[in-house]
Structure formats: C-alpha cells, structure tokens
Amino acid sequence: MGNILLEMKNITKEFPGVxxxxxxNLTVEQGEIHALVGENGAGKSTLMNVLxxxxxxxxxxxxxVYKGEVCQFQKIKDSEEKGIVIIHQELALVPYMSIGxxxxxxxxxxxxxxxxxxxxxxxxxKYLKMVGLEESSRTLIKDISVGKQQLVEIAxxxxxxxxxxxxxxxxxxxxxxxxxxxxxxxxxFKQDGLTTIIISHKLNxxxxxxxxxxxxxxxxxxxxxxxxxxxISEDRIIKGMVGRELTDRxxxxxxxxxxxxxxxxKNWTVYHPQYEDKKVVDNVxxxxxxxxxxxxxxxxxxxxxxxxxxxxGHAYGTNISGELYLNGEKVELRTIKEAIEHKVAYVxxxxxxxxxxxxxxxxxxxxxxxxxxxxxxxxxxxxxxxQVAEEYRDKxxxxxPTVEQNVGNLSGGNQQKVLLAKWMFANPDVxxxxxxxxxxxxxxxxxxxxxxxxxxxxxxxxxxxxxxxPEVLGMSDRIYVMNEGKMVGEMSGAEASQEKIMAAILRS
Amino acid sequence: MATINFKEAIRKYTMAIALVIVIIIFSxxxxxxxxxxxxxxxxxxxxxxxxxxxxxxxxxxxxxxNIDLSVGSVVAFVGGIGAVLMQxxxxxxxxxxxMIIAGGLVGAWQAFWVAYVNVPxxxxxxxxxxxxxxxxxxxxxxxxxSISNKTFLNVFGGGADCYVPDFFGGSxxxxxxxxxxxxxxxVYLFIQIRGRVSAVRKGYSVKSAGGFYAQSVIISxxxxxxxxxxxxxxxxxxxLLWIVGVILLYFFITTRTKIGRYLYAVGGNExxxxxxxxxxxxxxxxxxxxxxxxxxxxxxxxxxxAASAQPTYGNMYEMDAIGACFIGGASAYGGTGxxxxxxIGALLLGVINQGMSIxxxxxxxxxxxxxxxxxxxxxxDVLSKREKK
Numbered sequence: 028m029g030n031i032l033l034e035m036k037n038i039t040k041e042f043p044g045v046x047x048x049x050x051x052n053l054t055v056e057q058g059e060i061h062a063l064v065g066e067n068g069a070g071k072s073t074l075m076n077v078l079x080x081x082x083x084x085x086x087x088x089x090x091x092v093y094k095g096e097v098c099q100f101q102k103i104k105d106s107e108e109k110g111i112v113i114i115h116q117e118l119a120l121v122p123y124m125s126i127g128x129x130x131x132x133x134x135x136x137x138x139x140x141x142x143x144x145x146x147x148x149x150x151x152x153k154y155l156k157m158v159g160l161e162e163s164s165r166t167l168i169k170d171i172s173v174g175k176q177q178l179v180e181i182a183x184x185x186x187x188x189x190x191x192x193x194x195x196x197x198x199x200x201x202x203x204x205x206x207x208x209x210x211x212x213x214x215x216f217k218q219d220g221l222t223t224i225i226i227s228h229k230l231n232x233x234x235x236x237x238x239x240x241x242x243x244x245x246x247x248x249x250x251x252x253x254x255x256x257x258x259i260s261e262d263r264i265i266k267g268m269v270g271r272e273l274t275d276r277x278x279x280x281x282x283x284x285x286x287x288x289x290x291x292x293k294n295w296t297v298y299h300p301q302y303e304d305k306k307v308v309d310n311v312x313x314x315x316x317x318x319x320x321x322x323x324x325x326x327x328x329x330x331x332x333x334x335x336x337x338x339x340g341h342a343y344g345t346n347i348s349g350e351l352y353l354n355g356e357k358v359e360l361r362t363i364k365e366a367i368e369h370k371v372a373y374v375x376x377x378x379x380x381x382x383x384x385x386x387x388x389x390x391x392x393x394x395x396x397x398x399x400x401x402x403x404x405x406x407x408x409x410x411x412x413x414q415v416a417e418e419y420r421d422k423x424x425x426x427x428p429t430v431e432q433n434v435g436n437l438s439g440g441n442q443q444k445v446l447l448a449k450w451m452f453a454n455p456d457v458x459x460x461x462x463x464x465x466x467x468x469x470x471x472x473x474x475x476x477x478x479x480x481x482x483x484x485x486x487x488x489x490x491x492x493x494x495x496x497p498e499v500l501g502m503s504d505r506i507y508v509m510n511e512g513k514m515v516g517e518m519s520g521a522e523a524s525q526e527k528i529m530a531a532i533l534r535s
Numbered sequence: 536m537a538t539i540n541f542k543e544a545i546r547k548y549t550m551a552i553a554l555v556i557v558i559i560i561f562s563x564x565x566x567x568x569x570x571x572x573x574x575x576x577x578x579x580x581x582x583x584x585x586x587x588x589x590x591x592x593x594x595x596x597x598x599x600x601n602i603d604l605s606v607g608s609v610v611a612f613v614g615g616i617g618a619v620l621m622q623x624x625x626x627x628x629x630x631x632x633x634m635i636i637a638g639g640l641v642g643a644w645q646a647f648w649v650a651y652v653n654v655p656x657x658x659x660x661x662x663x664x665x666x667x668x669x670x671x672x673x674x675x676x677x678x679x680x681s682i683s684n685k686t687f688l689n690v691f692g693g694g695a696d697c698y699v700p701d702f703f704g705g706s707x708x709x710x711x712x713x714x715x716x717x718x719x720x721x722v723y724l725f726i727q728i729r730g731r732v733s734a735v736r737k738g739y740s741v742k743s744a745g746g747f748y749a750q751s752v753i754i755s756x757x758x759x760x761x762x763x764x765x766x767x768x769x770x771x772x773x774x775l776l777w778i779v780g781v782i783l784l785y786f787f788i789t790t791r792t793k794i795g796r797y798l799y800a801v802g803g804n805e806x807x808x809x810x811x812x813x814x815x816x817x818x819x820x821x822x823x824x825x826x827x828x829x830x831x832x833x834x835x836x837x838x839x840x841a842a843s844a845q846p847t848y849g850n851m852y853e854m855d856a857i858g859a860c861f862i863g864g865a866s867a868y869g870g871t872g873x874x875x876x877x878x879i880g881a882l883l884l885g886v887i888n889q890g891m892s893i894x895x896x897x898x899x900x901x902x903x904x905x906x907x908x909x910x911x912x913x914x915x916d917v918l919s920k921r922e923k924k
Contacts, residue, residue, distance in 0.1 A: 342810060363812040373810070381810055384803035386870040395800055396811040398793050405793050413739050449811070 030057040032222050033078075033191060038089035040077055047073045048087070049246045055191070055239075060213060060223045062237035064230070065268055066468035070246040071226045072116075075193050079113040080106040093191075104133075110190030114180045116199060116226075116466075120168045127151035127164035130183040154182040158212060174205035174327065181212070192216075193224045198232060199466055202327035202494055203529075210236045228468065229495075230261040242267035265469055277501030278473065280480045285504065286317035288355065289488040290371070290457045295349035297330075297337040303345055307333045309512040311349075315457065315488045320479060322503030322520075323492045324528050330512040331492045332376060335459045339373035340366030353457070367396060372455035374446055376462035376492070378439075382446045385435030389427060390416035392434050392445050397453040419448035423478060440471025447478060458482060459490040464498060476502060496525045508532060544746060546919055550863060550879045550912065557883060561890030568893050569886070572767035580692055580840060582885040583774040584610070584833040588856035589863075589877045590785045591829035594822045596860050597789075597798040599805065599869035601656040603823065605645065605663030606830045606856060610849030611671035613637045613834040618680040618844035627687035635831040641667065642827015643820075650819035664853070672846040681843040691839035692774025699771040708763075709770035716762025720755045727751055774836050781829070786874045794821055802869025858905070859884055862912040883908065 033055040040048040048070045055061045063071045077087050080100030091098045093109060100106045103113075120129045127148045136147040151164035160178045162171055168179070177197060184192055194213075198206035206229075213223055213236055227233050233240060240259065242249040249267050252259055265276075297308035308330045315321045323331050336343035338351065340363035351358055353369055360366040366373075375381040383392050393416045394401055401411040416430035423444040427437060434445055443463065450458060460479070464472040479489055479502065493499045499506055506523045508516035508531040516531030545552070561569045568574065588606050595601050617634040621627065645663050648654040688694035703710035727747075734741045741747070765771055789795040797818045800808040809815050833852070838844045863880030865872025887908060891901045 339810075340812070362814075363810060364814070367812040375807075375810060380804075381806045384800050384807055384870070386803040386866075387799060391796065391799070395796070395808070395813075398796060402793055407791050407793065407796065409791070410733070410737060410739070414737075 031055070032057040032094065034090075034092040035074070035078065036090045036092065038074065038077055038087055038091075040073055040082060040087040047246055048077070050089075051243065051246070051248050053241055053248065054251070055222060055224060058217060058220050058222055059238040060217055060225060060236055062233040062240045063224060063226045063243060064228075064233055064240060064264055065243035066470060069243045069268075071243055072195055073246075074243070075113055075195060075224065075226065078106065079103055079111055079193065081113075107187055110188055111193070112184040112187050112189040112191070113193040114184055114195065114197065116196040118173075118176050118180055120176055120179060122169035123167060125165045125167055126155070126162060126171070126179050129168055129179060130154065130164070130186050134187055150186065151182070154186050155179075157185060158182045159208075172328070173200045174202070174209075177201060177205075177209065181209075189221070191222045191224070193226075195226045196228065196466070197225065198227065198229060200327075203496070204326060206232065228466070230264050231497075233264065234259050234261065240264065244268060268469060276469070276473065276497075278477050278480055280320075280483065283318050283480075283484050285319045286486070288314050289317045289353070290315050291352040291355075292338060293350040293352070295334065295337070295351075296347070297333055297344035298346040300343065300345050307344060307512050308337060311509070311512075311514045313507055313514065315490055317456075317486050317488055318483045319504045320483055320489045320491060320502055322499035322506040323490065323509060324496060324499045324506055325494075325509035326532060327494065328511075329509040329532075331509050332461055333512075334509070335373055335461055335490070335492060338366075339363060339371060339459065342366075342373070367453055367455070370454065370456040371459070372396075372450040372453050372457070373459045374450050374461060374463065376465060378442050378446045383434045383442060383449075386433060388433055389420070389425070389430040389437075389445050393419055393430070393448045393452055396449050400452075415452060416448075419452060423448055424474060438467075438471075440467040440474070443467055443471070443475060444478075447475070451482070455487070457488045457490065459492070461492045462494065463491060464493070464495070472498075496528060499523075499528070500525065549915065549919075550876060550883065554879055554883045554886065557886055557890070561886065561893075565890060565893045569890050570764070572764045574889065574893070575761070575764045576768045576772055578882075578885050578889050579778065580697075580772045580774045581889075582881060583692060583778055583836045583840070584852060585855045585859055585881040585885065586778045586878060587781050587829050587833040587836065588852055589859035589881045590781055590874055591826040591833075592853075592856040593860050593863075593865060593872055593874060593877045594785075594789070594798055595656070595826055596857075596865045596867075597802045597869055597872055598819055598822050599802045600867045601649075601819075601822075601869070602660070602853070602857050603645070603663075603826045604657065604660040604853050605641075605667055606826065606833070607849040607852035607854075608664045608667035608671060609638060609641050609827065609830045610834040610837055610852055611844070611846055612641070612667040612674060613831050614838040614844040614848055615671045615674035615680070615846065617835065618682050618838055619674060621682055621684045621687060622680055627684045627690065630684075630687065631691070631835055634835050635828060638831020638834065639824060639828040642824040642830065645827070646820045646823030649823050650816045656823070668846070671848075675844060675846050677846060679843050679845040682838060683842070688839055688842060690773055691777070691835050692772055693839035693842045697773045697839070698769045699773060699776070701770055707767075709766040709768075712762050712766035712770040715771060716759050716766075719762075720758050723754060723758070724751060774840070777832065777836060781832070782874060782878060789874055794818070798822060799870055802866075802871075804870075855881075855884065858909050862909055864912075864916060866916075867913070880912075 031054060035051065035053040038048050038051045051070065051074055053074065065071050076082050078091060080103050083101045084099035098109065130151045131147050135142050136150060137143060138146060148164045155162065155164055158178045158181050160175055160182065162175060168176060197209060201209065210232055217223065225237065234254065238254050240252040240254065242264065291314040293312045295308055295311045296306060299305040299307050311334055325331050333343050337347050340360045341347055342363055351360065358369055360369055360371065379385060384395070390412050394412050398407070401408050401415060413430065420427065420430055425441050425444045427441060434442055437445065464475050482489055491499065491502060500523055503520045505520060506518050506528065507514055508528050510532045518527060592603060595603050613634050616637050617630045620630045620633060645659050648659045649656045682688065689697050699711060701709045701711045731741055731747060789798065797808065797813055800813070801815050801818045805815055837848060859880035860872060860877050861867065862883055863872065863876030865876065884905060887904060888901060891904065
C-alpha cells in the first residue's frame, strides 16, 4: 500500500443549469477498497461516470491521473483498456443470453472462424469459479437470481482484466447473506491486489469493507476518512453526508393507540403462477391492528412480496387459498379494484417498474389509483386533481417545481413520496409498504418514516416489508419473520433484535 | 406561480410552427395559389379521412406504440357494405349507422384478440388488413358501386352540394360560414377566459399572461381566417362538421375522461396501471374497438366524397394515419401524444401533398418528400428529448 493508483484532481462537471461536480478530489491507493458515500444526487455516480469515460474528456474540467499518467478517456473502451471497469447499479445483462455470452459481449473470444464458443465458455467458467458462482456458463441469465447476476457482472469485469473495479450500489438488490458474501469476496480480491471503489448507501457495509471512505455532498468532497486511524461510526459518516447530526434515525411515535384487529389473514397459501405445483406462500397467518406498524423481515425470495401481492386482490399467484378478514368480516378480494374498494393498498417495491408512470406528471400519478373520487360521471375535474396533488405535495414535502413535473425527472426519494401519495389518496385502512426506502438517501428515509408514523397516528395500519433489518427493528411494533414461504417467527418490536430475526430464519 | 417559458412553448409547438413555415413556402412557390378558397376547401375535405383515422390511431398508439394496420382495408370493406345497401335502396342514415356498427364490430373483433388473447396488435391487424381487403372484394363482387343517394352525399361530403346551406343567401361571401366562425371564436374565448379566471381565483399555476393572450389571438385568427376563406368558396363543407365533431369529442376524451387517462397510463407503464386497480385489457379493447368505429366514419366520408365504393379504396390509409400521429409528436413507445398534435401532423402531410401537386411535382417525388418529413419529425422529437436529459 501507499502507492497511489488513481488521482482525480479538481473535477468539475456541469450539466445544463446544474453543477453536478464542483472541484472534486479523490485519491485511491493501490490495493485498497475505497468507499464513496453521499446522499442521492450528491454526485457519486457522476464522478464515476467521468472516471470511466461515459462522460468523455472535454465535457468536464480537471485531471484524471491513473498510474502516474494523465488520462483522457473518450469512451468506455478507453478506460477498460487501462483496467478500469465499472459495474452499474442497474445490471446490464441480456436475459435471454447465456452467462458466458453475456460475460464476453464486446470482448468476444475469436477463433479462426468467428467466435470460438468452446473457448468462451471455458474462460467464462474459469472466472465464475473465481467469484464462487456455481452455475454453468451456459445457463441463461433469466434463470438465475439477481444475487447471482451481480456475481456474473463481477466475473465479467474480471474477464476484462480489471485492475480498478468500480461498483455502484452492488448490494442494493441483494439480501443480507448475499451482500455479506459479495463483500467478503471483495476483501478476498483485495488480497490479490485488486483495487475497488464501492458506492453504497449501506453504511454498515461500508464500515465493514472499506479502507477509506470519501464523503461527497452536493457535488463536493467533504472529507476522506481512514478506517484504520479514524474512529468511524455510522453516525460519524451520516454526519458528513447530511452535514448535521442525525441523532435519531427513526422518529419516535409517542402515544399512538393500538386498536382492534384491522386485517387478519388465515392459512394463506399461494402457488407460483408458472410452476403451478410450487408453493410460494405456505399456510401463513398474520394479523395487524389499527395504529400498528407490523414489519415483515426475511431474506430475498422468502415470499414476502408474493404474500402481500396475493392479499392485494390476487395480484400475484394462482390457486390462492386461505381466509381474509377485514375488521372482523370475511372478505374475498379477487381483483385489485376490489382490494382498493375494501381499503387495502399495496405500495410496490419497484417504483419505476410497477409503481409510477414516469412519463406522466406528478398530479396524474397521484390520482391514478382513485380517479373516481375526482370525477363526476367519468369526467375528470382538473381543478380538483390539481388541488389533490398540491395537498399531497405539501403533506409529504415532495421537492418539485410544480405538480405538472414528470415523475421521471424526480429523484428516487421524491418518486417514492409520489408513490406513497398515490396510495394515501386511495384512502386505505391497511397499507402494505414493500421496501419503502429502497435506494433512497438517509434524509428521505427519515421523512418516509415520519409519514408512516403520521399514518398510524391517524388510525391506519401499516405492514412494512423490508430487507434492512435496522429499519424493521426501528420502526415496527411487531415483527413477523418469513422464510421460504413460511412464517417462521413473530416477536414484539421491543424484544426483537437482529440476532433473533436471523436465528428465526436459520432455525427454520 | 409558475410560468411556461418561451423556449418550452417553442418546443411544444414546433410542428405547428413548421406547418406555418411550410404554408408560407408553398404560398411563395405557388404564387399564393395554395391559399385560394377552393384549395383550402379541398385540403380539408380531401384529408377528412386522415383526421378521423389519425385520431383513432392516436388512441392505439398511446397504449404503447401499438398501431392498427387494417384500417385501409376496413375502409374499403365497410364502404362496400354501405354502397351495396344504398344501391338496394336503403335509407342514407340507416346505411351510415350500419357502416359505423360494421366498423365497430370489426374493431371489436380485432380488439378481442389484442386485449384478451394477447395477440400482438401488429399481427392481429395485419391479419385484418388481408382479410378485410378480401372481404371488400367479396362484398362488392370486385366491381365499383356508385352511390347516388343525394342525402348521403350532401351530409357526408360528396357531390356538388355537400355544404352547409347559406341561410342568409348572401351573394359572394357565405354569411352562414362567417357566422359559424365568429360564434366559434366567441365560444372558444369564453371557455378560455372562464377557465383562466377560475384557475387564478383558486390560486393554481397558469400560463403567463403573454402566452395566454398570444395563444388566444392566434387560434381566433386561424378560425376566422379559415371561415373567411371557406366563405369565399361554397361555405362550410359538410365533411368539416364531422372532422370538427371528432376532434372536439376526442380532445375531450383524451384530456378529461377516465378512459383517456388510462390510455396514457397504460402506454406509460402498464404494470403500474394494473396495480392501480385498472383493467388494462379493457383499455386495449376500448382503443381498438374505437379505432373500428372511427374507421367506419372515415369510410363513410371516403365513399361519399368519391360517390362510389371500390375494393381498392383506402389503400395505405393506415400509413397516413400513423404518419400524422408520429409527426404530431406521439411517442412510438406510447404514453405521449395529443389530438392537437395529430391534427397538425395530418395538416402538414396534407399541405405538403397539395402544395407539391399544385407545383406539379412528380407524384413519386411527393412520396419521397412525405417519407423524409416523417423521418425528420421523429428525429427532431428524439433529439429534443435527448437535449432535455
């Protein structure tokens, strides 16, 4: 160590009307794991895009010095030739191609007559072994889990002879076990001399894996912390990120009365829509009271989303059996429309894919699930629509110039607020929130928690599905633990701990 | 209060501005011939079918860039039915209603496969394109059938007398036509001002005053100009009434009704729309059935104008409709587009056609120019979106 591999000096990058990066400096030493942290929109991804040549030389000012020489990357290929490989948050794999084909796209293994497929797959298997993925390189991408796809991306980077690996939020769609495995792998690669830059929102991961931590805020470097010498706590990092002390990451919820049972699900079983003999949810029973936040913890693939969506008007699964009671009354919700009419709402984990119409303005998204209430005889009252959108913008503190703004132009946190507004406007009694804070920054998370508190204070019931255990622990009155489609534990918020939840999963 | 700035307005109305520029160019190259009353009259009635089909096509395109390839064939098929009925002495209005229903049934047939069986629209309507062209031949037994029913021709824009009669019998300028134009302007201004006043009173964001007045003045002038021009020929062609009716109705449907909102939502994100409790299959069914109904109307206007039905009618009409939508700014991926844009697109295509015909440009080159205009419009759309990022 001690050898400087990369130095980015005074990088400034402007977009029309915005200064995304303002004199940013970043120094990365040979063989270290360097974490970049900062709120959404702070400029982390922009900085990495400058480094990897996505924004070509000339569109920014400042110098990139790599291995002692000043680099002027015109395109991604240029940086890759030097061994700088970036893996984006959104995986760039073609679902209907095999692992091997994906790994060597743009880097094809040519033989005498075009592509040498035997060589391709042999090489691919070699790198798959390095990342510890036990799949044949001939398996199609669509048939493996997201966690494994992430490993394929890393193998793909290694196949390009990466010397400096950049990972943008590599664990955002992974569960805890897979995340841990991935981080441990990075530590292993470090032993072999690979240098890594990792962008992450998950501070526990950052302090676990990183040697140095650079904090970026509003397009400027704030500080670089050394994991060995400085005393680094999560609170310390958060302070750097938001520029203030977050004394409490989870807002208090004083004096909320927990009332009668609002929704009860008994012996709920759901089968997979394609493989009809596969049970995805297996004999699950849960209940939730008025004014209560119930967390559902579990690993990815535990069946939590499937449980929620099957309750929500059979939006998922086939051959659904079991009983559903709302306020003590037995109901059958066969369509999403019926579910909404019975005041049940499901807020999806995938806000871009399943939640919002990105090409439409905020006001249209806000009213979409409850259009009837601003209509008289199928005709929309535009004034009322505007009023409603404004009201929720105020209430949820959504940051946007006007409610005419297209949702696609908002940041993740604000999109999440619009999604919440949409379902709050549908006026449900029971809200099922699926990963409500995924991919949004610390400040926005806090605001989402406040909204959840307001909801239960108004007597609503909130079911919160989350893969982030601290969040489940910090917010829930009661916690259910699911694993492989079964309910494997129930505990009160007070008695729950990360260890207890993991134990419940592992014991099952 | 937010205002819509100048640059944004230019971007929003690029195609309208392009239309004006094209008209100016042609009025120079044709020495003003293109602006003669009779030519304006012809422009509108010749392209009546594009306006009607374009509007229907827009709804299909909104649902996700889906198109209907069968409309040309269906125009011939439905036209054949109407002509044969009237040849056997059926009442004009009965025949028209039967044609609309036939169009609707054809639309529903295709809509069923698209919406409920998930046949890709391109394929379902390609099948329709073959099948209904064949059926048009069967219905007409391969012959042209002429239409002599006076009422039908007068009401739907064919023959010499297909104009709104001038109740005032003025010589020279058609007073009824002018009166219609003036009333239209007054109604338009009333609605605009009332809307703005109420928005201001409730404290909503409105367009800047300059933009508002500019828009009101421009649209009023256009309406008055058109009615003046039409008054100088034979007055309001009856086909124009149908066009205006369709435009107003579908402007309302796309901007102010639930189903209109759902069309945009499905095109923007089908999954999210489904999870909002909306039956997306029904939205597709609506779009394609509606396309059939409007195809029925377009067929009526087409055969009335020609005073006959032939198995070859309607050839390439689908492409004119699709072209009008895309030139008018509809997205090929769905979710964006407007009736206003489609009308501008249809007009632009029509003006280019007519201008070049008057100039005596070879018909083959006309097609080349049409193609290039479509390409240019879409390139412009793509580039202006990229700039935004």
